Every structure is written in C-alpha cells, then in structure tokens.
Amino acid sequence: xxxxxxxxxxxxxFLDCARQYAALFHGSEHQVVTVYLTGEEDAEVARKTxxxxxxxLGYKSRQVRGLKLGAIAKLRQIIRDHHFAFCIAxxxxxxxxxxxxxxxxxxxxHHNYNDYTRLSRRWFINFFKNRxxxxxxxxSVRDDLRRDLSTWPLEEIQTxxxxxxxxxxxxxxxxxxxxxxxxxxxxxxxxxxxxxRLHHDKDQKTLIHAFHDALPKLPNNSLLVIMGxxxxxxxxxxxxxxxxxxxxxxFTGNIKDGxxxxxxxxxxxxxxxxxxxxxxxxxxxxxxxPLICADCGGGAEVVRGVGTLFxxxxxxxxxxxxxxxxxxxxxxxxxxxxxxxxxxxxxxVRSNFWKIPWVSKFIHLTNxx
Numbered sequence: 001x002x003x004x005x006x007x008x009x010x011x012x013x014f015l016d017c018a019r020q021y022a023a024l025f026h027g028s029e030h031q032v033v034t035v036y037l038t039g040e041e042d043a044e045v046a047r048k049t050x051x052x053x054x055x056x057l058g059y060k061s062r063q064v065r066g067l068k069l070g071a072i073a074k075l076r077q078i079i080r081d082h083h084f085a086f087c088i089a090x091x092x093x094x095x096x097x098x099x100x101x102x103x104x105x106x107x108x109x110h111h112n113y114n115d116y117t118r119l120s121r122r123w124f125i126n127f128f129k130n131r132x133x134x135x136x137x138x139x140s141v142r143d144d145l146r147r148d149l150s151t152w153p154l155e156e157i158q159t160x161x162x163x164x165x166x167x168x169x170x171x172x173x174x175x176x177x178x179x180x181x182x183x184x185x186x187x188x189x190x191x192x193x194x195x196x197r198l199h200h201d202k203d204q205k206t207l208i209h210a211f212h213d214a215l216p217k218l219p220n221n222s223l224l225v226i227m228g229x230x231x232x233x234x235x236x237x238x239x240x241x242x243x244x245x246x247x248x249x250x251f252t253g254n255i256k257d258g259x260x261x262x263x264x265x266x267x268x269x270x271x272x273x274x275x276x277x278x279x280x281x282x283x284x285x286x287x288x289x290p291l292i293c294a295d296c297g298g299g300a301e302v303v304r305g306v307g308t309l310f311x312x313x314x315x316x317x318x319x320x321x322x323x324x325x326x327x328x329x330x331x332x333x334x335x336x337x338x339x340x341x342x343x344x345x346x347x348x349v350r351s352n353f354w355k356i357p358w359v360s361k362f363i364h365l366t367n368x369x
Contacts, residue, residue, distance in 0.1 A: 001029060001030050001031070001083065001084075001085040002030065002031045002032070002033055002052075002082050002083055002084050002085065003025060003030050003031070003032050003033070003084065003085060003086060003087070003088065004033055004035065004078075004079070004082070004084045004086070004087040004088070004098075004102075004104065005018060005021055005022065005032055005033065005034040005035065005051065005087070005088045005089075005090075006034075006035050006037065006075070006087060006088070006089045006090070006094040006097060006098050007034065007035070007036050007037070007090045007091075007094060008036075008037050008038060008064070008090065008091055008093050008094055009036060009037070009038045009039050009061075010036050010039050010042070010045045010049070011039070013111075013279060014090060015045060015048055015049065016048075016279070017090055017109070017111065017162075018034050018036075018049045018050075018051070018090070019048060019049055019050045020162065020163055020346070020349075021088050021090075021109070022034060022049060022050045022051045023050060023165070023346045023350065024349070024350050024353050026050075026346075026350070030085065031052040031053070032051040032052050032053075033051065033052065033053045033054075033055065033078070033082060033084075034049050034051040034053070034054050034055070035054075035055045035057060035075065035078065036054070036055070036056050036057065037057050037059055037064050037068075037071050037093070037094060037097065038057070038058075038059045038060060038061050038063075038064060039056060039058070040056065040058055041056040041058065042056070055078060057071060057074055059071060064093060064097075068093065068096065068097055068100075071097050071101075072097055072100050072101045073101075075097055075098070075101035075102070076101045076102070079101065079102050079104070084102075084104055085104075085105075086104050086105040086106065086107065087102060087104045087105070087106045087107070088106075088107045088109060089106055089107070089108050089109065090109045090111065091109070091110065091111060091112075091115075092110075092115050092121065095108040095125075096124065099128045099131075099132075103131070104131070105131045105132075105133070106128075106131060106132050106133070107132075107133045107135060107358075107359075108125075108132055108133070108134050108135065109135045109137070109160075110134065110135065110136050110137065110141055110145060111137050111141070111276055111277070112141070112276050113140075113141060113144045113274060113276060114144065114148075115144075115145070115148075116145065116148040116149055117148055122148060122149065125149070126149070126151070129152060129156070132156070133156055133157075133158065133356070133358040133359070134149065134152070134156060134157040134158070135157075135158055135159070135160045136157070136158070136159050136160075137159075137160070137161065137162045137276055137277045137298065138159060138161065138162075138276060138277045138297070138298030138301050139159050139298070139301055140274070140276065140297050140298045140300075140301065141159075141276050141277070141298060142157055142158065142159045145157050155357060155358070156358060158356055158358075160349060160352065160353060160356075161277070161343060161344055161349055161352075162277045162279055162282070162344070163282070163344045163345055163346055163348070163349040164279070164282045164283065164286065164344065164345065164346070165345075165346050166286055166340060166341060166345045166346075169259065169282075169283060169286040170286050170287075172257070172259065172260055173259065173260055173261075173262060173263055173286070173287055174260050174261060174263060175263060176263045176264060179260070179261040179262070179263045179264035180264045182261055182264075183225065183250075183252060183255075183261055183264050184250075185223065185225065185250070185264055186221065186223075188221055189221045189222065189223045190218065190219050190221060190222045190223070190266050190326065191222075191223050191224075191225055191264060191265050191266050191267075192207075192211065192222070192223070192224045192225070192265065192266070192267050192268075192269055192322065193225050193227070193262065193264070193265030193266075193267070193268050193269070193284075193289070194207055194224070194225070194226045194227070194228075194268070194269050194270065194271070195226075195227040195228055195258055195262075195268075195280045196227075196228050196270070196272065196280065197228050197229070197230040198226070198228055198229060198230030198231065198232040198233045198236055198251075199230045199231060199232060200232065200273075201272055201273050201274075201275075202228075202230075202271065202272050202273075203271040203272060203273055203294070203312070203313065204226055204232070204236055204271065205232075205236065205239060206271050206312075206313050206314070206315045206318060207224070207226075207269055207271045207315075207318065208224070208236065208239055208240060208243070208245075208249065209239075209243075209315035209319075210315040210316075210318035210319040210321075210322060211224045211245070211248070211249070211319070211322065212243045212245055213315060213316065213319035214319040214320075214322040214323050215245065215248065217323045217326075218322070218323065218326055219326075222248065222326075223248055223249070223250060224248060224249045224250070225249075225250045225252060225264070225265065226249065226250070226251050226252070227252045227253075227254075227255055227258050227261075228252075228253075228254060229253050229254045233251065236251070237251065259280075259283040259286075259287075262283055262284055262286075262287035262289065263287050263289075265284075265287070265289055266289070266290075267289060267290045267291075267292065267322070267325050267326075268280075268281070268284035268287075268289040268290070268291055268292070269291075269292040269293070269318075269322070270291075270292070270293045270294065270299050270303075271293075271294050271312075271318070272294060272296075272297065272299060273294065273296060273297070273312055273313075274296055274297040275294075275296075275297040275298055275299035276297060276298050277297075277298040277299070277302070278293070278297075278298055278299035278302055281293065281299055281302045281303060282302065282340065282344050285302075285306075285336055285337070285339075285340040285344070286340065288336075288337070290307065290308075290325050291303045291306065291307030291308065291336070292307060292308045292309075292310065292318070292321050292322065292325065293307060293308070293309055293310075294309070294310060294311075294312040294313075295309035295310060295311055295312065296312045302344070305335065305339065306333060306335045306336040306339050307336065308321045308324070308325065
C-alpha cells in the first residue's frame with residue numbers, strides 16, 4: 001500500500017516535517033510518496049525527505065493561490081498512477097488540494113494557530129469532514145482546532161507531537177569546544193542560548209531584559225547568544241546598546257544547521273508567545289541542556305516537568321530563573337532524556353500514530369478492499 005504526502009514547500013521547517021511523517025511508516029508495508037507543490041527539484045531535499053518517492057511539482061508560491069487548479073490536475077494524474085491508501089497533507093493549502101484532487105481519506109496536519117478562524121475555511125473543511133482527521137502538533141494547537149471546529153467529534157481532532165530522530169540529531173552535533181570555536185565563543189564563558197526568528201512572537205526583548213537584570217548575580221564571563229535573523233534585529237540591537245550590555249549579547253544571524261552548535265550553550269531559553277510546538281526545544285534536549293521556557297503554547301508542553309517555566313513576558317521572574325539555573329550548576333536530568341525518548345522520538349510517536357482509531361479504521365478498510 002502507498003501513502004501520499006503533500007507539502008506546500010520544503011523550506012525549513014517543512015522538510016523535516018515531511019521526514020517525520022515518512023518515518024511513521026518505516027518498517028511497515030506502506031510506501032510513502034511525497035509531493036512538494038512548490039520548489040525546484042533538489043536531490044539533497046529528496047534524500048532528506050526519507051520517502052520511497054519524491055515528486056517536485058515546481059510551482060512558485062503565487063501559482064498555488066486561489067483554486068490551485070494546475071496543482072489539482074497534476075495531483076489527480078499522480079493519484080491515477082499509484083494505489084494510495086490515504087493522504088497526509090501539511091497545512092491548509094495542501095489539505096485543500098488533497099480534498100479537491102482525490103476521494104482519499106486525508107490526515108490534515110496543522111503546525112500553527114488560527115487555521116480555521118475564517119468562516120470560509122470552516123465552511124470548506126466542514127464539507128469534507130467525513131474523510132478528514134485533524135492533527136495538531138501539540139495539545140495547544142489541537143485545542144485551537146477544536147475551538148474553531150466545535151461541531152466535530154473530539155476523536156477526529158487529535159494531537160501527534162513533532163519529533164526528532166534522537167540518535168541522528170545527537171550524532172550531528174559538535175562537541176562543546178568545537179561548537180564554541182565555530183561561534184567564536186570563549187571556552188570559559190557561561191552561555192545562555194536562544195534560537196528563533198527575531199520577531200515579536202519570539203519575544204527576545206524579554207530575554208534581553210532578563211539577562212540584563214540577572215547579570216550582577218552571574219559570572220563576569222556570562223554571555224547571551226541569540227541565533228536567528230528577522231525584522232526586529234535592529235530594534236533588539238538598539239535595546240542591547242541602551243542597556244549597556246553590547247559586549248555580553250551576541251547576535252549570530254541565521255546559521256545553517258544551527259542545531260549542530262547547541263552544545264556551545266550552558267542553558268537554553270525559549271521566550272516565545274504561544275509557540276505552536278518548538279522544535280528547537282527537542283534539539284536542546286538532545287544536546288542535554290537545561291531548559292527555560294515561557295509557560296504558554298506547545299513549548300510549555302515540551303518543558304513541563306523537566307525544565308523551568310516562567311510567565312510569558314515577565315522578565316523579572318525569568319531573570320531569577322536564569323540565576324537559579326546558574327547557582328544550581330544545573331545539568332540535564334534523567335527525566336528530561338526520558339521524556340525526549342518517550343514523547344518526542346520517531347519511535348514513540350510512530351507507536352502513538354498507529355493507535356489513533358481513525359488511522360486504524362482506514363487501514364482496516366483499505367486492507368479489506
């Protein structure tokens with residue numbers, strides 16, 4: 001049997017999303033055919049997708065707006081040439097394409113909030129609800145879907161967490177000394193790491209204020225390293241300058257395969273507002289770093305019970321959390337590693353996927369046919 005997977009693009013983080021869902025079928029009798037609606041053919045992308053077959057439709061983003069008739073026609077031909085049991089579609093546009101191009105059962109995976117806040121979207125998706133399973137990448141996203149699709153049975157809107165190949169992620173990481181050499185960090189520094197777009201949603205402003213407040217009780221060689229780029233870069237750098245800590249805060253910009261260098265940090269802090277999930281947290285867990293995270297969104301679900309949570313936007317509490325982590329000489333707890341493996345590994349989520357009643361039902365129907 002074959003499974004069709006449709007992705008809008010392969011740009012980060014969606015290449016890894018495609019890999020995650022292809023990995024659900026490793027060791028099974030199912031073959032995965034992944035279709036990227038946009039983006040040119042790329043052999044390295046095909047390799048990292050980890051599917052049995054990868055098809056690049058090659059559209060530009062503007063070409064898959066509106067009714068997406070060209071993509072629908074091409075997908076219909078692909079479906080005629082294969083024997084698909086069901087389809088996995090990531091985000092709203094690929095879900096629309098899958099529903100209009102086929103009569104397949106569709107698993108619609110949602111990676112963000114407010115996908116069905118619009119009435120027109122709810123009308124469309126309700127029309128096809130009899131062959132849809134909605135998956136949120138966290139309970140937070142799942143509950144957002146359930147709020148907007150309030151007439152749906154709860155069992156048809158489920159959570160399937162994002163995950164990583166734990167051993168492959170660990171193997172890809174440089175050791176502490178090598179990672180610090182690459183980032184230009186002193187061996188002796190005590191380093192707080194943050195990774196994400198420089199955007200209001202990521203709230204690095206609160207982290208910078210907290211670091212400034214905590215500095216008098218931290219060692220003289222403490223640094224805050226912010227990895228990422230975005231529209232707030234100049235604003236955040238101006239804030240750092242106004243607090244007179246320019247020598248203590250390092251903006252690295254975007255770094256390709258940034259997770260390779262996570263072991264350069266002594267602690268990892270994520271300050272985002274309603275983070276749908278927070279893949280960087282899993283990578284920080286694989287690097288065996290103590291975690292601090294805002295108590296909201298999917299990020300809190302990852303960290304709860306194995307790290308430190310603080311009220312979103314409260315730089316006073318966050319400053320004390322940073323001081324406490326330093327004073328405790330905190331190392332990664334066995335509970336953190338256990339949670340990574342039991343909740344957020346490929347193996348754990350694969351097992352959970354096959355336990356979803358909707359999946360079992362359609363696999364059973366396909367086997368009978």
